[in-house]
Amino acid sequence: MEYTLKTETEFAKDVLAGLSAPQKYLSSKYFYDQRGDKLFQQIMRLPEYYLTKKEFAILDRYKAAILAPSISSRFNLVEMGAGDGLKTKILINHLQQEGADFTYFPIDISSTVLDELKADLQQSFTSLDVEPIVGTYKRALEQRKWENDHPTLLLFLGGNIGNFHYEQAVGMLRNVAESLKSGDHLLIGFDLKKDPDIILRAYNDAEGVTRDFNLNILARINKELGGDFDLTKFKHWPMYDPVTGECRSYLVSTQSQKICVKGLERDFYFEKAEPIHTEVSKKYSHHELEKLAAKSGFLVVQDFEDQDHYFTNSLWQKQ
Ligand SMILES: C[S@@+](CC[C@H](N)C(=O)[O-])C[C@H]1O[C@@H](n2cnc3c(N)ncnc32)[C@H](O)[C@@H]1O
Structure with missing residues (x-):
């Protein structure tokens, strides 16, 4: 050919x-093409992949407290790397029940996953205002399509920040801070340091789905290049x-x-x-994530954790 x-x-x-x-x-x-998106959805359901289950439990338990600072007036709900929005739907559902006034801006590099997310949300939440943004975090933060006079709650869930080395994470979060107004909030997920066996199993599951996900990057080079x-x-x-x-x-x-x-x-x-x-x-320690917040221009408002202290959703405020 x-x-x-x-x-x-x-x-x-x-x-x-x-x-x-x-x-x-x-x-x-570049893991995330059509097949990569599906493989990641399979990973989230694996028994070894505790991250999704823990974060799901945290958001479900603490949704009211997490959303309380944002809910009183019209606001922008922006999400970096939204994926299939599995966990975000917990927050959206609560916001709709409370009659909150907001527009949801999911950002993702994968256009397929965003198309599916929009269709899914429009079916589950008919009155929801959704404005998907296809592209990289960097590009989306430069363009700021959500910019207006309203406050913003920015979501960075699923340990996505963990995909950056520490210094890169500082740079990325400084860009996030620059895109926000003083007083705006960031809800960010951190996988916490824990027993190395538990961590390693999450990336080396018995079924081999994570292996296929990793290899998919080579399949993508074959297909596209x-x-x-x-x-x-x-x-x-x-x-x-x-x-x-x-x-x-x-x-x-x-x-x-x-x-x-x-x-x-x-x-x-x-x-x-x-x-x-x-x-x-x-994976982060509490000390590291507090340092990261301070270095990138945020104050830690509150940490929300699961019962085993495997994962934290940390609510930060732009200084
Ligand atoms: C690990 S998944 C997490 C999805 C979702 N936030 C969750 O917690 O289930 C990461 C998502 O971020 C997207 N993504 C990864 N790197 C990205 C980047 N640099 N810019 C924009 N999206 C990115 C991927 O396409 C994928 O949908």
């Missing part, structure tokens, strides 16, 4: 940079470092091999056992 050169897309540029680097890497934001990755020649390898709190996922080449990516007009060489770094999921 003929492949037109696709070197101008952001995906192509990032794949070229990542596979040409001395330590190969690919960004986890004309790559010839053989997925059976890469091994899913997650590891947890209790010092940094980073759970990092790799794809390790099981043999020396040459990969041709026609859309980039490039060959990439792998030595046997050479890794591609694909994802980080950083």
Whole structure:
């Protein structure tokens, strides 16, 4: 099959940079195509993936307290990386029951997931005002399509902030702070440091769904950029470092091999056992998240946690 050169897309540029680097890497934001979205939804239902269940329980139990500071007047509900909105629906449901006046702006890099979310919300909440924003966090924060005189509650759920190394998280949250007005709120999810076995199992489930999710990034390069990755020649390898709190996922080449990516007009060489770094999921201590809030211009209002203290939804206010 003929492949037109696709070197101008952001995906192509990032794949070229990542596979040409001395330590190969690919960004986890590219996991999420149509298949990746579905695999992630399967991951959320896995017994080992405690994050979704814990956050669901927190939002369900504390929804009234979490939303109390925002609910009194018209406001913007903005969500970074909304996905299928599974947990957000708990908050939206409460807001609708309370007769709150708001517009929901879900942001996501995956247009498929946003189309499905909008259709789903319009069916469940017929009067809800939804304005999806397709694009990266960075672009959405620059454009600020929700900007008006009303206060904003920005949601950053699901441990999405964990996909950034600490210094990158500071930069991202400073951008979030810049996009908000003084007094606006941010509800942010943090997976907390805990028994390494529990953490590692969440990224290495028995069924192998997380493995397929990790490998999907290579399938995507094959499909969209004309790559010839053989997925059976890469091994899913997650590891947890209790010092940094980073759970990092790799794809390790099981043999020396040459990969041709026609859309980039490039060959990439792998030595046997050479890794591609694909994802980080950083776990936080309370001390670290308080430091992060202060460094990025927020005050911690309150932490809402599950009974096992695995996860926290932290409500912050822009200073
Ligand atoms: C781990 S899922 C979490 C989804 C949802 N917030 C939840 O907690 O269930 C991450 C979502 O963020 C989106 N995403 C990841 N990186 C992104 C980026 N840099 N910009 C915009 N969306 C991104 C993905 O497409 C995906 O839907």
